Every structure is written in C-alpha cells, then in structure tokens.
Amino acid sequence: MKTPADKRIILTFHSIPSRNAATRWKARVVFEPSSTDDTVAAVTVVDGAGAPVKEGVLELAGLSLAVKDGCAAVRCGDFVKGKHSIKLRLVREGLPAWPGVLTFE
Amino acid sequence: MTDAEWAALVAEGSDEGWKLVWERVVEPESRSMRSAELMKKYSITAGDIMGMMFDEMVGRGKIALYRGSGSFEGWLRRYARGFVLNANPAPHGEISIEGAHDGDGEEPTGMDLPTTDKEVLRKEVWDITHRCFLDLWMSDPERAYVHLLKTRFMLSSEEVKNFLDVSSTANVDQIFSRNIKFMRERWRKYDSVSKD
Numbered sequence: 001m002k003t004p005a006d007k008r009i010i011l012t013f014h015s016i017p018s019r020n021a022a023t024r025w026k027a028r029v030v031f032e033p034s035s036t037d038d039t040v041a042a043v044t045v046v047d048g049a050g051a052p053v054k055e056g057v058l059e060l061a062g063l064s065l066a067v068k069d070g071c072a073a074v075r076c077g078d079f080v081k082g083k084h085s086i087k088l089r090l091v092r093e094g095l096p097a098w099p100g101v102l103t104f105e
Numbered sequence: 106m107t108d109a110e111w112a113a114l115v116a117e118g119s120d121e122g123w124k125l126v127w128e129r130v131v132e133p134e135s136r137s138m139r140s141a142e143l144m145k146k147y148s149i150t151a152g153d154i155m156g157m158m159f160d161e162m163v164g165r166g167k168i169a170l171y172r173g174s175g176s177f178e179g180w181l182r183r184y185a186r187g188f189v190l191n192a193n194p195a196p197h198g199e200i201s202i203e204g205a206h207d208g209d210g211e212e213p214t215g216m217d218l219p220t221t222d223k224e225v226l227r228k229e230v231w232d233i234t235h236r237c238f239l240d241l242w243m244s245d246p247e248r249a250y251v252h253l254l255k256t257r258f259m260l261s262s263e264e265v266k267n268f269l270d271v272s273s274t275a276n277v278d279q280i281f282s283r284n285i286k287f288m289r290e291r292w293r294k295y296d297s298v299s300k301d
Contacts, residue, residue, distance in 0.1 A: 003268045009258055009268070011250075018238070031268075080270050083247045101242050102249050103235070104257050 001080045003035040012105040013060070013088060015048075015098050023098040024048030025090045027058055029074065037077030045070055045090065056092040061085050108177035116168040123159070123275070129178050132156050143189050152262030152274055156282040157188050164286045221224040237291040241284060250275060252284045 003009055007032040015024045027045045035041065043060075045053040045067045052070020059065075062084025065072040067090075091097040106114075106125075114122025135151035144150070161184060163167040167258050171180055242249040250269055254260045255277075262274040262281075271277050 001270050004260065004268075005266045007258065007264075009254070009260075011253070051166060080268070083269055084245060086243060088244055088246075099141070101239050102246065102253065104238065104253055 001035070001076055003031045003033060003076075005034045009031055010084055012044070013100045014103045015090065015100045018098060021048045023095055024098065025053065025098065027060070027072075027090070027095050027100070029060075029079070031076060037075070037080075039076045040073050040101070041076050041079065043067075043072035043074055053090070053092065054094060056090055059087055059089050059091065059097075074099045109173055112168060112171050112173070112177050115162055116259050118159075118163045120275075123155075126158060126181060127155060127275070128153075130181045130185055131158065134189070135183055140186060140189045148188075148259060149189065152186055152278045154185050155275070156262075156278040156285075158184060159279060160282040160285055164282065233292060233295045236295050237288050240291050241287060244287070247271075248280055248284050248287075251280045252288075255281050 002076065006028070010029070011029045013027045013029075018024055025045060025047055027043060030042045030044075032039065032041070043058065043065060045056070045058055047053055051095045053067050054069060057064050058067050058072055059081045060074070062085040063074060063078055063082055065074055087099075089097045089099040111122055111125060115126060116122075130149050131154050135154060136145060158181065167184075171177060238249060238252070241252060247269065251265055251271075254265045254268060255262075260268065262277040265271065265277045266274050269277075271280070
C-alpha cells in the first residue's frame with residue numbers, strides 16, 4: 001500500500017448510536033503522506049465526552065489494537081490486509097463491547 | 106470486432122469490451138481540449154468517466170438504447186462528453202457524502218432535494234446518508250473505504266488503488282460505480298420510509 005505524497009488521510013470511526021452515553025466512542029486513524037506497508041499509523045480513541053479512553057482494545061480490520069490513554073497504533077499494511085473485516089468494536093472493562101462503523105467526519 | 110459484438114461485450118460487462126471503451130472512448134475524450142479543461146475545473150478524472158459509463162450502461166441498462174444505426178464509438182463518446190459538460194458536481198443529485206456534513210453552515214450541495222425547512226432537511230440528509238453508509242460498510246467495508254476516499258478525500262482511482270491494494274484502477278472504478286448505485290437505492294428506500 002502507499003498513500004498519496006501530498007495528502008494526509010484521517011479515517012474516523014464512530015460507535016453506532018447508543019442510549020447509554022458511556023458506551024459511545026470515536027476513533028481516528030491517521031495515515032501520514034507517503035505511508036507504506038511498514039509505516040505505523042497513529043490511532044486516537046476518545047469516549048462520548050471527548051476524553052481519551054484510558055484503557056481498552058479496539059478491534060479494527062481484523063486486529064486487536066491495545067488502547068492506552070487514548071492512543072493506539074497500527075501498521076498500515078496490516079490495516080489494509082483487514083480491509084474486508086466488518087467487525088469493529090471497542091472493548092472496555094466494565095462496559096459492553098460496543099460496535100462502530102466508518103463515518104465521513 | 107464489429108460494433109454489435111463490441112456492444113454485446115459492453116452489455117455483459119466483459120473486460121475485453123470495457124478495455125476498448127477505455128482505449129477508444131474515455132481516454133481520447135479526456136484528452137480532448139474541451140473536455141480536459143472542464144475535467145480540470147470540476148476535478149474529474151478519466152476514471153470517473155469510466156465509472157459513470159459503467160454505471161449508465163450496465164447499472165442502468167442504457168446500452169439497450171444503442172440501435173446500431175451509427176458508430177458505437179461515437180455513440181459512447183457522446184455519453185462521455187455529456188457527462189463532462191454537465192459535470193458541475195453541485196446539482197447532480199449524486200449521493201455525495203461531502204455534501205452531507207452536519208452543522209457546517211452550508212447547504213447540502215450534493216443532494217438535489219426540495220427544501221422547505223433547511224435545518225430539518227440538513228438533519229434528514231445527515232441521518233439518511235449515515236444509514237446508507239452503514240449499509241455500505243455492512244456489505245463490505247472495502248466499498249465504504251473506496252467511497253470515502255473518492256468522495257471525501259478526492260483521491261483519484263490510482264491513489265485509491267495504491268492505498269487499498271486494489272488490483273487495478275478499473276476495479277476501483279467498478280466498486281465506486283456500484284457504490285453509487287447501492288447508495289441511490291438505499292437512499293430511495295430510507296427517504297420513502299421517512300416520508301411515510
């Protein structure tokens with residue numbers, strides 16, 4: 001994979017709507033210009049109030065990404081390999097694992 | 106190959122037929138002085154024209170309108186030229202997620218819908234587009250990534266191909282073209298439900 005040399009691509013994923021505000025979350029994956037398979041993309045994960053998620057696991061692109069203080073990381077090549085994976089959710093202790101979807105924010 | 110044989114291959118969606126569409130119609134038209142200028146103005150690529158042609162001919166069955174009375178190449182070329190001439194993206198009525206941003210202070214430019222209450226309309230556009238996009242994700246996330254990269258980040262088919270490791274730009278164009286059809290169908294479904 002290779003991203004454009006002149007564009008920074010930020011993919012945003014949102015939790016699907018929930019009445020329980022505690023389950024809401026938002027994750028952003030940032031692909032820097034000219035990223036390749038081995039480039040590591042930064043992932044930020046916040047809760048419904050916009051605060052960094054202290055600890056959890058983001059299941060994205062068939063991967064389980066450890067989230068610590070709102071931050072995680074993914075190798076770009078691994079992300080693209082899992083491009084057909086529908087399963088997307090944030091797992092946090094004490095809360096139900098809550099699914100999400102790519103959005104166009 | 107005769108025009109009738111070529112038209113039949115195009116109708117089947119065969120690679121051989123569509124390769125000729127690219128070589129004899131889309132590429133030459135995108136290089137013509139008039140089209141090239143408009144394409145630059147509206148940020149359209151030859152891949153976009155190819156996607157539109159596939160959507161129109163195969164998706165909407167317009168190929169059936171070709172009666173064989175003139176050159177097939179000329180007939181296709183008129184479609185390609187018409188697409189470019191009418192390419193102002195705002196009033197297209199395409200499902201453009203770019204035009205569906207919530208609360209951005211602008212009218213949703215990608216949707217050609219009647220306006221009675223602007224705020225309500227913006228919220229409806231936002232909600233329905235979200236639902237359509239969720240359906241697209243559930244059918245195959247790769248389709249949602251292609252749609253987002255093309256319409257939100259304005260990547261060319263070549264850039265999307267490189268980003269997502271899709272086998273060819275033609276494949277990207279086909280995915281995108283099918284996405285447009287899918288989103289239109291879903292939009293009609295949800296829009297009619299919301300009006301009931």
